[in-house]
Amino acid sequence: MSIVSVMIRLLFVLLGTSLLLAPVRAQGPDPALSRALQTVYLQWRTAMIQKNLAGWRAVTASHRQIAIRNRILSERRNFVATLFNLPVAPPDTRKLKLLDIKVKGVTANAYFFGPVDFGVEGAQPPDNLLVLSFAQERGGWKYDTADYVNLAAIPNARKELAAGRLTALDRPEFAPKGEVERPMVALRGPAKYITKVYVYCPGREVQVSVNKVSRHLFQNAKEAEIVIGGAKDGRNELQFGIKTLPGGQDSEPMTIRIYLLSEVQGVKPIKIFQYQVEEKGKVKPYGTEFFNVTPDIVKRLRGGR
Incomplete structure (x- = not known):
């Protein structure tokens, strides 16, 4: 599994062949929280594109930094070169619609819908779901991971989300975890084997x-x-x-x-x-x-x- 899968895990989840109709939610995500989370993610995205290690460290959750470093060192690879060696670009959430934000404990998930564009030349991405996860630390919210959900096989789910009916987001797999899993160790150097x-x-x-x-x-x-x-x-x-x-x-x-x-x-x-x-x-x-x-x-x- 490459480092990309740590940061952008491709999930093709089964939401069901049909969704119960639900009323459109009258109240959207909290504006202040929405701005905070979007700002953090876009700063992370900029750091990745510019290969700015200091910028990446400033906005990435501490437990995720350790986990990523552990993985790269366990593969006996160069940390910085591997970290920024992404085959696709992180998508720009400013081109997507923010459907909802859910907070639990020290974690939060932001749910975006629209043409999730990974910068593949010639591609015309359809509307899909992007779930961004964040963790709250002393310095505020920090970026954790992203889940990309391809809705191609379940067009009814795509229609419901496009209409603002968010029943699909209530499934357990989309909920914030409430706490972060701390790595058992922080490696200082590459694994021997x-x-x-x-x-x-x-x-x-x-x-x-x-x-x-x-x-x-x-x-x-x-x-x-x-x-x-x-x-x-x-x-x-x-x-x-x-x-x-x-x-x-x-x-x-x-x-x-x-x-x-x-x-x-x-x-x-x-x-x-x-x-x-x-x-x-x-x-x-x-x-x-x-x-x-x-x-x-x-x-x-x-x-x-």
């Missing part, structure tokens, strides 16, 4: 923690995530918790794996841990396992035999 956790868990939720630092949540997934801090020489700890999701059969196969990724061209990832259950096999609801990064594995990782 690029490490990924891979999980295949149809019908299940799997939580994984590596070395009590890198936490991961997978739901009905087949995907891999970077391990924050990477694996370390010698013994490493992996904790997991597994539960069946609604609709799951509790008989599906599942896998948890840890891979080390080489920086030497042509060297394939090395699988150093696996917990696998075949179809209809018995799954442990939780457990603590260990894997070792040995000198022999390091030699293979560096292209030796």
Whole structure:
């Protein structure tokens, strides 16, 4: 997952094939809060476009700064170069309609509707939904993340939002979280080894923690995530918790794996841990396992035999 996915996560959520009609809300978002949030986002956008690190730090939530830096260092990449290496431009919210703002605890979400333009040459973006998330700190509101919701498959939702009927925004996935999740660690330098956790868990939720630092949540997934801090020489700890999701059969196969990724061209990832259950096999609801990064594995990782 690239750094873009941290800042602009592409969510294609199912809102339903139809929406109940609701009266148009008579009162819009609070003007002062609206100005504050829009100003912060546009300052963040300008900093990203101008590759202004000081400007980015000034308006980005502190927990998000740590999370982004952790990810880049765990991938053993240059922080500044990777941070500003965006394949698309952050959209300009001044060209969109602000539908609503919701506040919960120290978090707020702003909901924009219209042609969300990522600056792709020749593209004519249709009306879609952009949800910006913010966190309140001592210095005021700071930018956190953005979710882009493509409404192409659900045109009724697009029509309802265009008419000012905001029922779709009441769904739990669009609500502000109320609190921010602080990273377990703030890395000072690059991880020694690029490490990924891979999980295949149809019908299940799997939580994984590596070395009590890198936490991961997978739901009905087949995907891999970077391990924050990477694996370390010698013994490493992996904790997991597994539960069946609604609709799951509790008989599906599942896998948890840890891979080390080489920086030497042509060297394939090395699988150093696996917990696998075949179809209809018995799954442990939780457990603590260990894997070792040995000198022999390091030699293979560096292209030796």
